[in-house]
Amino acid sequence: MAQLTSFSYRHGASLLHQLDTRFKLLFMVLLSLAAIDTSFLWLSFVTLSVILLLRDAGVNLRQTAKELRFFSFFLLFVLASRSLTTDGTTLFSWWIFAPTMQGLEEGVRFCWRILLVILLSLGFIVSSRTGEIKASIEFYLAKVPFIPEKKVSTMLSLLLRFIPLIFTRIQQTIDAQKARCIEARKNPYYRLVKLTLPTMRRIFRDGELLAVAMTSRCYNDNRTGLTLQSSTLDYIAWLVVGTVVILRWFI
Amino acid sequence: MTAIIEIQDLCHFFTDGTCGLDHINLRIEQGSFVVIGGCNGSGKTTLLRHFNGLLLPTSGQVIIDGIPVERDLQAIRQKVGMVFQDSDNQIVGETVHDDVAFGPENLGLERQEIGRRVEEALQIVSLSKQRDLHPHLLSGGQKRRLTIASVLAMQPQVLVFDEPFSNLDYPSTKQVLQHIVSLQDKGHTIVLTTHELEKVIAHCQRLIIMHQGRVARDATPASLFNELEQFGIREPCCSRHGIPQESWLS
Numbered sequence: 001m002a003q004l005t006s007f008s009y010r011h012g013a014s015l016l017h018q019l020d021t022r023f024k025l026l027f028m029v030l031l032s033l034a035a036i037d038t039s040f041l042w043l044s045f046v047t048l049s050v051i052l053l054l055r056d057a058g059v060n061l062r063q064t065a066k067e068l069r070f071f072s073f074f075l076l077f078v079l080a081s082r083s084l085t086t087d088g089t090t091l092f093s094w095w096i097f098a099p100t101m102q103g104l105e106e107g108v109r110f111c112w113r114i115l116l117v118i119l120l121s122l123g124f125i126v127s128s129r130t131g132e133i134k135a136s137i138e139f140y141l142a143k144v145p146f147i148p149e150k151k152v153s154t155m156l157s158l159l160l161r162f163i164p165l166i167f168t169r170i171q172q173t174i175d176a177q178k179a180r181c182i183e184a185r186k187n188p189y190y191r192l193v194k195l196t197l198p199t200m201r202r203i204f205r206d207g208e209l210l211a212v213a214m215t216s217r218c219y220n221d222n223r224t225g226l227t228l229q230s231s232t233l234d235y236i237a238w239l240v241v242g243t244v245v246i247l248r249w250f251i
Numbered sequence: 252m253t254a255i256i257e258i259q260d261l262c263h264f265f266t267d268g269t270c271g272l273d274h275i276n277l278r279i280e281q282g283s284f285v286v287i288g289g290c291n292g293s294g295k296t297t298l299l300r301h302f303n304g305l306l307l308p309t310s311g312q313v314i315i316d317g318i319p320v321e322r323d324l325q326a327i328r329q330k331v332g333m334v335f336q337d338s339d340n341q342i343v344g345e346t347v348h349d350d351v352a353f354g355p356e357n358l359g360l361e362r363q364e365i366g367r368r369v370e371e372a373l374q375i376v377s378l379s380k381q382r383d384l385h386p387h388l389l390s391g392g393q394k395r396r397l398t399i400a401s402v403l404a405m406q407p408q409v410l411v412f413d414e415p416f417s418n419l420d421y422p423s424t425k426q427v428l429q430h431i432v433s434l435q436d437k438g439h440t441i442v443l444t445t446h447e448l449e450k451v452i453a454h455c456q457r458l459i460i461m462h463q464g465r466v467a468r469d470a471t472p473a474s475l476f477n478e479l480e481q482f483g484i485r486e487p488c489c490s491r492h493g494i495p496q497e498s499w500l501s
């Protein structure tokens with residue numbers, strides 16, 4: 001039994017699963033864009049809705065938070081640098097640090113938006129098969145001239161297929177090294193090198209084996225694709241999402 | 252009997268100059284069950300990869316069902332289905348059903364035909380109940396059976412197994428073996444590599460021993476028993492104790 005990362009497809013019949021992947025892709029992009037420089041009220045409303053939808057789709061939010069814990073360092077860093085570099089009313093001042101109220105607000109807004117984008121893509125990934133994602137990317141790219149839509153969508157969907165494998169490999173390498181007491185070494189640089197090199201080597205090897213296995217099953221660009229179908233539900237969802245996006249300018 | 256696989260004077264050198272295969276000549280008859288044995292690094296996997304054009308000969312020729320491999324790779328890969336040593340690296344679908352559908356989709360079949368083949372293949376390896384699960388949540392034996400189903404859905408004539416029993420416990424080994432044997436009964440040609448002869452000895456008609464990239468022996472298993480150990484393969488118990496061969500399935 002392998003542990004799955006939360007960022008992989010789960011079979012289900014939730015609301016997110018029922019929506020057409022083309023619509024979900026569009027919603028994800030629209031909402032991410034609408035979240036730029038918007039009010040806290042809008043952010044809270046959308047975040048709460050997304051969280052409810054994710055729970056409905058069977059996502060374990062606690063596990064997701066655990067997987068994203070390294071990411072929180074990055075967010076803290078962004079928050080700190082924003083609050084220190086923006087002009088405005090000083091909150092307090094200590095040594096050379098003088099965070100401002102406006103800076104803090106900017107930082108929170110920015111980090112919140114990043115988190116929202118992550119949650120949106122999580123909802124997209126857990127509820128869409130790679131084949132469906134590929135077919136929807138192809139659907140949109142076919143409208144753009146001079147882009148070989150089959151090649152691009154194949155590449156993107158392969159990348160998506162490969163992400164969970166990369167996570168698993170990193171975790172396996174970490175575990176194997178913990179078993180040999182790497183935690184006794186305090187130098188983070190040493191540990192990073194010892195983690196990165198073997199993991200990269202294994203990921204390349206995995207990629208090669210996967211490619212060989214796909215080749216032996218006749219993988220090519222002209223395969224039978226999925227036929228995507230939209231229903232009334234998708235158009236209702238379109239209305240709802242459209243309204244939410246427009247509300248952005250009013251609340 | 253007609254030969255489904257014919258190999259003439261096959262040599263293979265890797266890009267770094269290592270000699271992987273050295274003048275191999277083989278004829279494998281349609282419907283037979285052939286086991287390829289040999290120690291680690293003897294060239295078993297390298298040989299198998301020539302059967303469906305994953306590797307192409309440096310010199311010599313591989314002919315499948317009358318067609319030289321390099322002439323029509325797509326057709327050859329449909330005729331020769333390959334189950335690899337490591338299950339994890341050959342599962343590409345998000346669900347059991349999707350993984351089995353991957354091959355038929357590549358062949359450009361109609362949706363309906365794909366659905367029919369997937370159901371049939373899952374039925375054969377008894378995984379119909381798990382059709383909506385994520386493949387990585389299956390047990391080792393179930394994963395191996397899934398990889399077999401994925402290949403079966405392409406309706407190949409020849410099935411090639413690279414170490415099909417590695418990492419499997421006793422019940423799973425029996426199950427996988429049972430499936431392999433019944434596939435031969437249905438008319439498939441089976442080629443299988445292993446270094447645990449014990450498990451398959453009662454079911455195969457021919458044993459080919461590889462050694463340093465060459466075919467060292469090629470005969471019925473029983474006639475090779477007392478030479479096995481010199482090629483790094485353990486002599487089966489039945490031979491050591493002078494008792495009759497017994498199938499793992501009985």
Ligand SMILES: Nc1ncnc2c1ncn2[C@@H]1O[C@H](COP(=O)(O)OP(=O)(O)OP(=O)(O)O)[C@@H](O)[C@H]1O
Nearest residue numbers: 265266267269271290291292293294295296297298
């Ligand atoms: N890409 C490669 N480049 C160079 N040498 C290789 C390559 N692949 C395999 N070899 C070498 O070719 C020889 C045969 O390897 P092969 O994988 O066929 O052995 P095998 O009989 O399948 O072994 P095992 O029982 O371990 O699976 C080995 O000595 C191996 O080191």
Ligand SMILES: [Mg+2]
Nearest residue numbers: 295296336413
């Ligand atoms: Mg091998």
